[in-house]
Amino acid sequence: MSRGGHVAVARRADDAAMDAPLSLQDLARASRQLRIALVTETFPPEINGVAMTTGRMVDGLLRLGHRVQLVRPRQGADDQPARGEGYEEVLARGLPIPRYNHLKMGLPARSTLTRMWSLRRPDVVQVVTEGPLGWSAVAAARKLRLPVITEFHTNFHSYSRYYGMGWLKQPVEAYLRRFHNKGDLCLAPTAELAAQLAARGVRKVDVVARGVDTALFAPARRSEALRSSWGARPETLVLTVVGRLAAEKNLGLALRAFDALRQRRADVRLVLVGDGPARAALATASPETIFAGMRTGADLAAHYASADLFLFPSTTETFGNVTTEALASGLPVIGFDYAAAAERIRGGDNGCLAPLGDEQGFVEAVLRVGTDDALRLALAARARDSVADADWAAVAQRLAAVIERVVDRHEARLIGAAHVAAA
16 A cells, blocks of 8 residues: 555636536545556655655545556665555656755656556546656656646755756746646645746646644644753743755754844754754754754654744745644744745734745744743644644545546547547
8 A cells, every 4th residue: 555645635727617616516526436647756755745745645545446556766775666455656767866865866767658558548647746757757648648737846946046056947947837838737735836836837727735634743742751852841942943954944044043032032942853964064053953853753743742833944845744734733833924834824823924035034033932932822722723624635535526627628628639530
């Protein structure tokens, strides 16, 4: 069976007939069993937001009775394809991604995919990542006249400035636009990002909601023993950041906010959960910071719940699953007004938002909440309820209904073309 993760969903909007929200009748129609070929360059047990979301997507589709063929790069020499009821994996060749050596970039495989899908045609091809393997999947699907759904998960074009390669921004953006325009529909995680993609020339974009596992991420996971290991007493204020320790995550801002807060409140800790290429530099810059390393499952949930305030300094996210995980764990969130933060944080209710790019405003929000325990506790009391509607099962149902709509529309076009040819 599939190896865990998290699900993405959509609301169709590529023509006037599909602009209306999905109804209960639409959801009931998703009971048609579909063969879905899903292509991704990352999947659990790899740890990142795309892998987690894709794993949830697969789990949800399988539970709804659909059949999933997952195509992904081999993750290691001993990696074996998983199989189960309605589920199979196909392993492709891959190479380590520069600066992300724990992840693989799938190599081109158009001929292989074309042969495989010619023998056993899927109803739809869903392409999660935009690398060479994903491009091959789109090309093979178009050659076989299969409908294609693409997903936009990562702002690669925005990363270039963090690695001294700002000149790459426009070429990468052009590549992504061309890639997503080859599909029938591109799924984005927020309405804000969908509008941005449309403005950049991606023709058919729809919104992809994401869920959060509220059974896993919960305030009840709080551990005084874990806090004690950080040198935190019950009254100590613990700030935390969860995610990859990399330049594009803007973690220097979290360190600056921590230093500013320490000038106002001596009994405070900063815990960074995750790992990555920036760890050594961050440890040198802030020896007082606690580096908890990579955490998963209940251990990760305990690290969230054992903190008191969540900082999300990144400005390059397409969504930011950590935002909803922190809220579900009962933490107020300080972030910028975009992506998941804009969707889920209500300023003064469950966290605070600074205008995107306003780093001084971010620091001031940390100071405001970090020095006012009554305010922080009031925000924390409302944090979990603010994501109570983010249910993965509902997300999977809506995704299945959207996929069926794409398939139905594609089949209608083929029938129409056949009638014209026969006339």
